[in-house]
Amino acid sequence: MLNVVIVGPGLVGAALIEQLVAHAQSPRFAALPIVVVGLINSKAMAVSPTPFSVADLTQWKTKILGGSAAAADLAQFVESLASIKGATAVVDCTSSDAIAEQYPAWLSKGLHLVTPNKKAFSNDISLFRRIQELSSSPTGPSVYHEATVGAGLPVLSTLSDLIRTGDKIVKIEGIFSGTLSYLFNSFSAPGATQKFSECVAVAKASGYTEPDPRDDLNGMDVARKVTILGRVAGLDVGTDTLPVENIVPEALRSVSTAGEFMGRLSEFDEHFKKLNEEALASSSVLRYVGFVDGLGNQSSVKLARYPLDHPFASLKGSDNIIAFTTERFPNPLIVQGAGAGAAVTAFGIFADLIKVCERFGTSPSEPKI
Amino acid sequence: MLNVVIVGPGLVGAALIEQLVAHAQSPRFAALPIVVVGLINSKAMAVSPTPFSVADLTQWKTKILGGSAAAADLAQFVESLASIKGATAVVDCTSSDAIAEQYPAWLSKGLHLVTPNKKAFSNDISLFRRIQELSSSPTGPSVYHEATVGAGLPVLSTLSDLIRTGDKIVKIEGIFSGTLSYLFNSFSAPGATQKFSECVAVAKASGYTEPDPRDDLNGMDVARKVTILGRVAGLDVGTDTLPVENIVPEALRSVSTAGEFMGRLSEFDEHFKKLNEEALASSSVLRYVGFVDGLGNQSSVKLARYPLDHPFASLKGSDNIIAFTTERFPNPLIVQGAGAGAAVTAFGIFADLIKVCERFGTSPSEPKI
Structure with a gap:
């Protein structure tokens, strides 16, 4: 099972949630159990030790991030992921520089990262290299960012295979x-x-x-x-x-x-x-x-x-x-x-999450944080 | 570590061995340890409990499948893979129908399969379904056959991601x-x-x-x-x-x-x-x-x-x-x-082997057979 938390669900995050909800209801889910356990936007946040239900996800704006949700606090949000059992991937759907700078800290906690946010990979090369270093071990954590170039088109995966x-x-x-x-x-x-x-x-x-x-x-x-x-x-x-x-x-x-x-x-x-x-x-x-x-x-x-x-x-x-x-x-x-648009960008993120799930979501394991 | 054995090394197999030899000498090897432990063609075969050396692989025709090699016997070859520790992938470089029919037996032994041989996937659909069934568990064994369509072009991986x-x-x-x-x-x-x-x-x-x-x-x-x-x-x-x-x-x-x-x-x-x-x-x-x-x-x-x-x-x-x-x-x-040619076909196989290595080659495990 792969746990997913989404930071900054806007158009792309909403499309991703829609695709994950459809997935949860398909027979493919058994082989690729990818579940959502946390959401945070600029105002509110929620983390659950058990996966959000399809019913809640379908109306996540009101049911998960609505009235009773806690006020947004990214540091606390990430901290609370420690209680989630098994592999967890953070999906950063923002285009924030400040959030991109958090990636090394997240990776150091054993969190996987999937993102369409270009910043961490195109700002100062020292950040890029730090992320590369932290994700270079075959035992994880892993970083996938296919959707930073050409949305869901197989661009970075192809380049990576060639290299x-x-x-x-x-x-x-x-x-x-x-x-x-x-x-x-x-x-x-x-x-x-x-x-x-x-x-x-x-x-x-x-x-x-x-x-x-x-x-x-x-x-x-x-x-x-x-x-x-x-x-x-x-x-x-x-x-x-x-x-x-x-x-x-x-x-x-x-x-x-x-x-x-x-x-x-x-x-x-x-x-x-x-x-x-x-x-x-x-x-x-x-x-x-x-x-x-x-x-x-x-x-x-x-x-x-x-x-x-x-x-x-x-x-x-x-x-x-x-x-x-x-x-x-x-x-x-x-x-x-x-190479742009919410559905094809979400597709690129989802395909990356499948890779993380196949590599790290197959056996139940202890919290990595 | 992922162990690889190659069945029917001809032009494509030779190109694959060349690419794996270059890989073994590159810094990338540490993150993706893919080694060759067996070769079999129509005449001779050799399986080694430890990886073949670069020196031997560079001259595999004489040093591995030359004079002192055992006479080819596919059943015995597959049997002997039981002694190999860790994940093992069989690469079928033949275009044989008879060998394609062996895939279910190999998968049942926990062997992974990577192949450019179209036969198993385009002959009777019952064989296709049996292979699909045997490789549907996220914990393995796995089957990759990117090079059956468009050689190394990202065709089946893209289709699979879409689906x-x-x-x-x-x-x-x-x-x-x-x-x-x-x-x-x-x-x-x-x-x-x-x-x-x-x-x-x-x-x-x-x-x-x-x-x-x-x-x-x-x-x-x-x-x-x-x-x-x-x-x-x-x-x-x-x-x-x-x-x-x-x-x-x-x-x-x-x-x-x-x-x-x-x-x-x-x-x-x-x-x-x-x-x-x-x-x-x-x-x-x-x-x-x-x-x-x-x-x-x-x-x-x-x-x-x-x-x-x-x-x-x-x-x-x-x-x-x-x-x-x-x-x-x-x-x-x-x-x-x-979409054709030895180097690009070998590339497709190699990229598939990397996927197997990332999914199953990260931790030392007991023989699966």
């Missing part, structure tokens, strides 16, 4: 932002007529962008994903040293509101139109990509051109695509599909 | 034969000029086909892979009931030699040319695909048309491509890359 079986990474290249994928798939295609500012407006209206689209266009989210891939591949990469092409026009970087930015973006339509026409003139399209250089020191995040028959050119919607070029795969191994 | 987390498979569609991928990628492309018989001749000369290319063109290899995918997805599929489009012209199915077949194939170039022209006239190309119907009963293997901007149309070389359309991935999750 651990001794393949040599030549390069990893990909479109890692659903927002920027959508934007350039619509803007840069033969026959496309929408102006760049219009594409951004549509993406924003469709909920594909951050509240301020500059938080997508500045490339920092992609830089974090490139950092994670590079580090998992054993490279010394960091967002502080990675060259990142910020495609927010310089004049608009300091304007104070998203509204003002959106209002003035059309002033730069000519600039993007020119870039696009240059690409199309050479039978290519523009794509915003992350690039991990496995051989040298040229990892980067940039707007680049790809020929029309390249897999990156035929990408649709807001899909991600990741191409691993290695010694064994000189013609790259490619993974593509939805 | 086990409760996603609903709508369809799985793919190009599963490296040979037929190469053939139609060269034959059916805008501007391609080679005749069909010429494409087959080049594929044969390049070593991409079976000795008799009809063994590729009859679709049976693809039918086996569709069967495996369908069964892993929980469907009742079998090569005996699956509609399979055999593209060997009827008049050539009974000619006795591969040479005669190759000599007469050009008589049918017009037939294939016409199919291709019809496809191209509608801005499509021909691709030989396997199709798993997750909702109904329409699984099949067939020559089909795909529009030029479809990911199947831009496939290169002899790559495989697999698209999973599910409830969570209405726009499919796609995996593509080399």
Whole structure:
């Protein structure tokens, strides 16, 4: 049996709970007994020595974190996990830096960690290395973070398999932002007529962008994903040293509101139109990509051109695509599909929890804390 | 520690031994101690209670299976594994039906199984079910066969993750034969000029086909892979009931030699040319695909048309491509890359062995047999 506690159940956590409830009612549960025993959000928390019932989980907002729940206190929450028998995994669904810094303490208590939170793996490399060190023993604790890159797509598991079986990474290249994928798939295609500012407006209206689209266009989210891939591949990469092409026009970087930015973006339509026409003139399209250089020191995040028959050119919607070029795969191994969204992110977390359950949840054992 | 024995080390087994030797000399070995303790081919065998040395493995043909080795006897070989302490995985690198039928007996002895041999999973469904039953307990034994479909590409692991987390498979569609991928990628492309018989001749000369290319063109290899995918997805599929489009012209199915077949194939170039022209006239190309119907009963293997901007149309070389359309991935999750070859097949086996090692190789335990 694997006990799961969820920190910061928002959209993704709610989707995960929904998937775990469905699992608890399926015949597969017998082979993979994964149960929820704790929830904490910014206001309330609850830990139970026995699994929450399906009935309670189905209405967790009121029944578990509602009126009678204790006030949130993360330190106390983690402390109370000591009373849970057997393997326990903490799922951090926040995007908090402060919570990411708790991971080493949690791992030291024998707690497993599964998270879509990119921070611990893309902030200072010393934190990454500490986590790696604490999770390097085959007897645990373990850390899985598939959903930090490409949501549920098998990206980090594939990279990890390549690395651990001794393949040599030549390069990893990909479109890692659903927002920027959508934007350039619509803007840069033969026959496309929408102006760049219009594409951004549509993406924003469709909920594909951050509240301020500059938080997508500045490339920092992609830089974090490139950092994670590079580090998992054993490279010394960091967002502080990675060259990142910020495609927010310089004049608009300091304007104070998203509204003002959106209002003035059309002033730069000519600039993007020119870039696009240059690409199309050479039978290519523009794509915003992350690039991990496995051989040298040229990892980067940039707007680049790809020929029309390249897999990156035929990408649709807001899909991600990741191409691993290695010694064994000189013609790259490619993974593509939805790389954002609550259900597919929860899927990535759930698949990680299954790995933890298979490795550590098979025999009843004493509390590890 | 995970003990590995290899049955039928040929090209793939040799590549696997090479990768395991490199692993034994890498720092990763400490976390994933995977050692080789037995080898058997059609002539000789050797089992050792202690791991073979790197020096012996590097020259296994002479040093392990050479002069002083015992004569091959599979039953006795498996019997002798009882003396090996700890978790042991048998890697079946043959394509033998008879050996596949031994799997239930091996599993009953507590041996883990990792194999690229498609037979057990695509022959009679009763054998598949028996194996599934014997490997369904979380405490083992376990069966992994990633390399039966798409070699080392993360195909079955992805499907298994989707299924086990409760996603609903709508369809799985793919190009599963490296040979037929190469053939139609060269034959059916805008501007391609080679005749069909010429494409087959080049594929044969390049070593991409079976000795008799009809063994590729009859679709049976693809039918086996569709069967495996369908069964892993929980469907009742079998090569005996699956509609399979055999593209060997009827008049050539009974000619006795591969040479005669190759000599007469050009008589049918017009037939294939016409199919291709019809496809191209509608801005499509021909691709030989396997199709798993997750909702109904329409699984099949067939020559089909795909529009030029479809990911199947831009496939290169002899790559495989697999698209999973599910409830969570209405726009499919796609995996593509080399789906054949010794190094990438060995990679798939090795990645499976790591899973077994992580699950069962962490604590020293008594012999399981």
